Amino acid sequence: MTLLSPTPRSTVGASPAALAARATPRSRRVGVPYTFLAPALILFTLFLAAPIGYAAYLSLRRVRVTGLGLGAKSRVEQWAGLSNYARSLSDPEFLPSVWRVAAYGMIVVPTMLGVALLMALLLDAGRSRVGGFARISIFLPYAVPAVVASLLWGFLYLPRVSPITDLLAAMSIPAPEMLSSSWVLWAVANIAVWGGTGFNMIVLYTALRAIPTEIKEAARIDGASDIAVAWRIKIPILLPSLVMTFVFSLIATLQVFAEPMTLRPLSNTISTTWTPLMKVYRDAFTRNDIYSAAATSVVLAVATFVLSYGFLKLVGRRAFNQED
Amino acid sequence: MSLVTATVPAPVEATRRPRRQRHSAAATVLLLLGAAYCLLPVLWVLVASSKSAAELFSTFTFAPSTHLWDNVVQLSGYRDGLFWRWMGNTALYAGVGAFASTLISAMAGFALAKYTFPGKNLIFNLILAGVLVPGVILAIPQYLLLAKVEMTNTYWAVLLPSMISPYGIYLCRIFAAAAVPGEILESARVDGAGDWRTFGQVALPMMRTGLVTVFLFQFVAIWNNFMLPYIMLGDDRLYPITVGLNGLLNQGASQPAMYTSVVTGALLSIVPLVLLFLSLQRYWQVDLAAGAVKA
Incomplete structure (x- = not known):
């Protein structure tokens, strides 16, 4: 299905002059798809490809201060080899931030997708009158920016505000201090689960709705229970959607930034290097060490790409459908 | 085989009704x-x-x-209504950014779906790779590049990076392939319509439902974005609401009276998006795994 079909047969016998007259519009037509693509390609180059390239370049540079370090000429940029990478990876705060995000991801991704899947299956089974209300309510947090979500939960975590503290106190159970060092990871994870479940639920629910009703009906007539239908029929059909929601959740998890940055004023347990991205921010803007920040950025971008692409390969699925 | 299935819920409900539920x-x-x-x-x-x-x-x-x-009045009085300026900025970033992004994605997706040309596969694979690179990790390198041309701390610093969405292009390619039949483009061409007119008057209207979804996706992504404007902007009159509220909360640590303003601001900031969601519910039917289900 192409617009660039061969020239119509009628022109075969045309005079050379007529062919020449056709040449201009035809050669212009060859450029058409590129014109359609031009804005996207220019922006892609400027804001995706170039920053990656520039970060890679900076990550291999350093500033050398000569003489007394006075005057504009005394600071010279030069090649640094891999020393920025060595410095960035051996920073005592880098690995803990990586492990923290790994632990955070292991809490967030399975919980969020598990709850989203359960809710989508419950909605699709149509066994309840509250389906419509629940669907809108659970999807609602997607409309709340991560900063605002962290702000709302941040207040709810404060013992003076938290209704849960009151509830537990009434049962004389000591309430956990959500913003203390032993709970803060769970506090941030809860915000991410709250914000992300609804979107994933809608994705899975849409995929469930696309399963032909006859298949579900046939299984039910054969006497299969709802749980058996969900487990044997719906979940296998959902697998590709689950894979994609997993990959997108993984990418979102690795770049956690807004939630801890917003909770920081409410808690003294979140350091400036709590997540790898926060460390990049601190290095670039608090320490003015853009070279080390660039090296860490490159490591993070590569790690994200390898993880998400590797996962897609692992489950034996080509990254996205290329045919239509 | 569409990424975003335009399901029509009504008939399904109708067929379900007679069965004992x-x-x-x-x-x-x-x-x-x-x-x-x-x-x-x-x-x-x-x-x-x-x-x-x-x-x-x-x-x-x-x-x-x-x-x-009282709280709304107090918040509105904060530095001559700075809060409402943040709301306006956010609407500008999200509205203009999402509109431009949708149009750019539609053009690119249309070209990738309906034309054959050298380099097509390379371009498409590059865009797919772009989907897997998280935008937030790019924010600091983007800042460093824009700082070189002295464009940080302007509206453009937030708008321009928001206009490119590899995922939007990917979605639009699927829509164009599924919703725009080649025969119709062919007949438009035979009727003498140029490529641009065919795109604007034939293809775009056919892709409409999908384009609304792409617009909403991008609108929410920009509205909720924190890191990009946080890094790019220094002047608090250019802030979107997310960065503004974060700043207010930081002030609350030293003046607890600010907390009521922060809470009121949080409420006001989510009202527009919640309304948008409720009114455009039917467009939120997203099937991420294209072709997973033979619909």
């Missing part, structure tokens, strides 16, 4: 628990923004008070 108490309880968990913070902010500064930390969490209007 057993209701399950367990399903109802679980769904209500999920809904309660998701509504809890929203209910709290509704109640809390009606409390005075003294009541915020003293009265029962869900006991409403009568100071909502």
